[in-house]
Amino acid sequence: MGKGTGAQAGLRRRNMALVMKALAAGENVTRAAVAAEVGLTRATVSTLVDELLAAGLVEEQGAQRPGTVGRPGTVLALSETGPAGIGAEIGVDHLAACAVDLHGRVRARAQRPAANRSRPAEAVLAELADLTAGVVAEAAAAGLHPVRTTVAVPGLIGQDRGTVLRAPNLGWEDVPLAAAFGEAAAVENEANLGALAELWLGGHDGRLTDFVHVSAEIGIGAALVVEGRLFRGARGFAGELGHVPVRPEGPRCSCGANGCLETYAGEEALLRAAGVRTGRGPALKAAAVAGDPAALRALEEAGAALGIALSGAVNLLDPQAVVVGGPLADLAPWLLPGVRRELAARVTDRQWRAQDVLVSRLGHDGVLRGAAYSSVRTVLDDPATWIRTVTEPSLPPTGSTSCSSR
Amino acid sequence: MGKGTGAQAGLRRRNMALVMKALAAGENVTRAAVAAEVGLTRATVSTLVDELLAAGLVEEQGAQRPGTVGRPGTVLALSETGPAGIGAEIGVDHLAACAVDLHGRVRARAQRPAANRSRPAEAVLAELADLTAGVVAEAAAAGLHPVRTTVAVPGLIGQDRGTVLRAPNLGWEDVPLAAAFGEAAAVENEANLGALAELWLGGHDGRLTDFVHVSAEIGIGAALVVEGRLFRGARGFAGELGHVPVRPEGPRCSCGANGCLETYAGEEALLRAAGVRTGRGPALKAAAVAGDPAALRALEEAGAALGIALSGAVNLLDPQAVVVGGPLADLAPWLLPGVRRELAARVTDRQWRAQDVLVSRLGHDGVLRGAAYSSVRTVLDDPATWIRTVTEPSLPPTGSTSCSSR
Numbered sequence: 001m002g003k004g005t006g007a008q009a010g011l012r013r014r015n016m017a018l019v020m021k022a023l024a025a026g027e028n029v030t031r032a033a034v035a036a037e038v039g040l041t042r043a044t045v046s047t048l049v050d051e052l053l054a055a056g057l058v059e060e061q062g063a064q065r066p067g068t069v070g071r072p073g074t075v076l077a078l079s080e081t082g083p084a085g086i087g088a089e090i091g092v093d094h095l096a097a098c099a100v101d102l103h104g105r106v107r108a109r110a111q112r113p114a115a116n117r118s119r120p121a122e123a124v125l126a127e128l129a130d131l132t133a134g135v136v137a138e139a140a141a142a143g144l145h146p147v148r149t150t151v152a153v154p155g156l157i158g159q160d161r162g163t164v165l166r167a168p169n170l171g172w173e174d175v176p177l178a179a180a181f182g183e184a185a186a187v188e189n190e191a192n193l194g195a196l197a198e199l200w201l202g203g204h205d206g207r208l209t210d211f212v213h214v215s216a217e218i219g220i221g222a223a224l225v226v227e228g229r230l231f232r233g234a235r236g237f238a239g240e241l242g243h244v245p246v247r248p249e250g251p252r253c254s255c256g257a258n259g260c261l262e263t264y265a266g267e268e269a270l271l272r273a274a275g276v277r278t279g280r281g282p283a284l285k286a287a288a289v290a291g292d293p294a295a296l297r298a299l300e301e302a303g304a305a306l307g308i309a310l311s312g313a314v315n316l317l318d319p320q321a322v323v324v325g326g327p328l329a330d331l332a333p334w335l336l337p338g339v340r341r342e343l344a345a346r347v348t349d350r351q352w353r354a355q356d357v358l359v360s361r362l363g364h365d366g367v368l369r370g371a372a373y374s375s376v377r378t379v380l381d382d383p384a385t386w387i388r389t390v391t392e393p394s395l396p397p398t399g400s401t402s403c404s405s406r
Numbered sequence: 407m408g409k410g411t412g413a414q415a416g417l418r419r420r421n422m423a424l425v426m427k428a429l430a431a432g433e434n435v436t437r438a439a440v441a442a443e444v445g446l447t448r449a450t451v452s453t454l455v456d457e458l459l460a461a462g463l464v465e466e467q468g469a470q471r472p473g474t475v476g477r478p479g480t481v482l483a484l485s486e487t488g489p490a491g492i493g494a495e496i497g498v499d500h501l502a503a504c505a506v507d508l509h510g511r512v513r514a515r516a517q518r519p520a521a522n523r524s525r526p527a528e529a530v531l532a533e534l535a536d537l538t539a540g541v542v543a544e545a546a547a548a549g550l551h552p553v554r555t556t557v558a559v560p561g562l563i564g565q566d567r568g569t570v571l572r573a574p575n576l577g578w579e580d581v582p583l584a585a586a587f588g589e590a591a592a593v594e595n596e597a598n599l600g601a602l603a604e605l606w607l608g609g610h611d612g613r614l615t616d617f618v619h620v621s622a623e624i625g626i627g628a629a630l631v632v633e634g635r636l637f638r639g640a641r642g643f644a645g646e647l648g649h650v651p652v653r654p655e656g657p658r659c660s661c662g663a664n665g666c667l668e669t670y671a672g673e674e675a676l677l678r679a680a681g682v683r684t685g686r687g688p689a690l691k692a693a694a695v696a697g698d699p700a701a702l703r704a705l706e707e708a709g710a711a712l713g714i715a716l717s718g719a720v721n722l723l724d725p726q727a728v729v730v731g732g733p734l735a736d737l738a739p740w741l742l743p744g745v746r747r748e749l750a751a752r753v754t755d756r757q758w759r760a761q762d763v764l765v766s767r768l769g770h771d772g773v774l775r776g777a778a779y780s781s782v783r784t785v786l787d788d789p790a791t792w793i794r795t796v797t798e799p800s801l802p803p804t805g806s807t808s809c810s811s812r
Contacts (some may be wrong), residue, residue: 240722313718318640
């Protein structure tokens with residue numbers, strides 16, 4: 001254990017997390033500014049900052065710019081060579097991995113096409129582990145210290161965050177992913193990670209805390225963020241926008257019901273309606289850009305269906321905004337008119353505006369960056385514990401992948 | 407102020423609230439049992455209990471039953487002559503008021519038919535104040551001490567909890583209800599109070615913390631409870647189940663959109679489909695009991711529409727249960743088959759069962775009792791502040807109606 005009694009250690013741990021958070025949130029921050037921000041004495045903050053500097057989590061960036069009042073302090077920033085969060089992504093036809101630093105910037109990245117639908121889970125996981133090891137090595141070569149890996153999966157994850165219960169588009173049932181992945185890793189649903197990426201890295205400066213995030217690859221992925229936290233529901237099934245009924249007597253859905261949103265706006269339905277036989281989303285986008293009438297009509301109708309399902313969600317949840325992200329964001333110019341028209345007609349809240357439907361700036365990388373950043377957030381949220389595992393190597397590095405792991 | 411420093415007073419206040427909560431939750435509770443439950447010393451608990459006894463919030467009920475281990479303690483219970491919470495309800499064609507004690511039991515109640523749709527708000531509020539004053543006097547005569555009044559309104563309430571922004575079924579816009587009601591009163595939407603009544607008084611022993619509550623008088627009222635708290639949404643509009651689209655090309659709704667749940671299961675639509683011209687809900691129920699084919703068909707179709715809208719809600723929110731309450735509960739035998747069939751067909755969560763649709767045991771009184779109990783909960787949540795306002799009468803009794811008020 002660290003110094004002092006348990007209660008003192010707990011207080012120190014909380015204070016260090018507060019200092020780290022203040023450093024993460026601000027720009028050109030000095031020790032004095034941190035002390036003012038978190039309400040601790042200058043001396044306490046200096047001691048904590050010294051520990052963070054020694055551990056390589058924080059770095060000094062020279063004197064404060066002239067023009068500020070009083071004696072200039074030294075500007076502090078999160079380290080660019082501190083811990084790196086690792087994210088890995090299993091798509092239906094690709095694998096990807098990346099490393100982000102404490103700032104959330106991508107520092108290493110790898111991607112491969114892979115026909116994951118037609119392979120056993122073991123083969124997919126072996127290839128993903130190989131890809132991830134390359135990214136880990138690249139991050140380590142750049143002076144970073146890779147920590148925990150988070151794997152994004154298009155499926156339903158068990159409450160242990162280690163098992164994939166069902167991933168219909170991969171043909172998986174009960175795959176113990178975290179265990180199979182070698183060392184302790186976390187597994188998370190890709191729609192959830194897309195929403196968390198938007199919360200953390202979407203460029204909203206912490207002001208967007210309540211939203212519905214919609215993305216799509218094969219199905220419709222959605223997740224709810226409420227008061228700055230992922231809303232999982234009582235049994236972990238919240239956010240199933242794809243199976244909200246749009247027309248109860250509509251086409252049969254893969255889930256067995258009729259007229260779910262997926263039967264109108266899921267990729268398969270959309271490509272069929274547009275008459276696009278190969279090339280998936282990019283081919284559909286190309287057809288829309290070229291002004292193909294079938295593609296334009298299909299996208300208009302899918303947008304309206306999405307708007308109908310979303311108006312139910314907005315009437316129930318009253319979020320600040322709806323965010324369209326992931327591959328769906330590419331199709332936003334053609335989907336959004338229908339989405340906005342239906343929402344404007346159906347939302348009860350008179351303050352709701354068409355501008356409350358946002359398009360994510362994160363593009364296709366949202367899920368992968370969300371996975372990687374959720375790994376490094378374990379250090380941002382509790383730097384003291386990370387320092388302890390690094391400086392006392394006799395302790396097992398619980399839940400983290402050491403930088404030499406493969 | 408009370409004894410000791412501000413920090414000590416704060417600690418004492420929190421500890422007293424903990425003791426009060428332990429007494430409210432348990433049966434046949436002794437000082438020793440409370441001490442064990444809340445993790446305070448026997449001596450501290452005894453001091454706090456003495457204060458609660460002196461203030462009349464708690465009473466002794468004689469020795470513990472024989473058969474328990476050790477020296478028998480004195481059994482404590484919340485007082486039956488302590489504070490009373492006052493609830494008042496504005497319906498479209500009735501007014502009601504009641505007083506509940508700390509146990510949530512109704513101790514005084516009054517109700518009048520009233521054609522509130524066709525009267526100015528001032529006249530409605532004057533009559534409600536008169537009705538409420540009678541209930542206050544009756545509660546006081548029974549030895550209770552009436553505190554704050556909460557008024558239930560079928561409309562949208564401002565963030566100040568004092569103004570009715572819109573109540574279309576009453577024809578109200580921007581009515582400053584709390585101010586007009588004489589002394590400081592709280593105003594709350596009736597659907598929210600129905601849901602809170604189910605949470606607090608529904609007989610679930612604290613195990614039901616995440617649910618969708620659906621009731622109906624003219625419109626469809628619904629509210630969401632999440633992690634034991636009312637879920638209001640970013641702007642306070644959450645829970646608008648009545649305007650979730652059921653069939654987007656369906657009948658025109660009063661909100662301007664097409665095919666909202668209200669156009670299928672709202673009272674007006676339901677009575678019209680059933681061919682019931684006078685007598686509203688009770689007449690419809692009588693027709694259903696008599697086996698009238700039009701009434702049975704109308705209820706079956708309304709139940710299915712409710713089930714379609716609720717399956718969207720369940721897929722998005724993944725609650726533990728859906729609770730049907732208020733006047734709608736009377737029609738449950740005819741509505742529920744359709745509700746359950748649609749949910750079973752459309753909910754993605756395979757653990758969802760037909761039994762997860764519950765019928766409230768609170769009947770028509772849910773909203774009124776929820777209003778009254780939300781008033782008395784201010785004392786349960788913070789007994790020290792109530793004691794201070796009672797024992798130091800020089801302080802203004804903020805937010806409470808004294809027992810002599812009219």
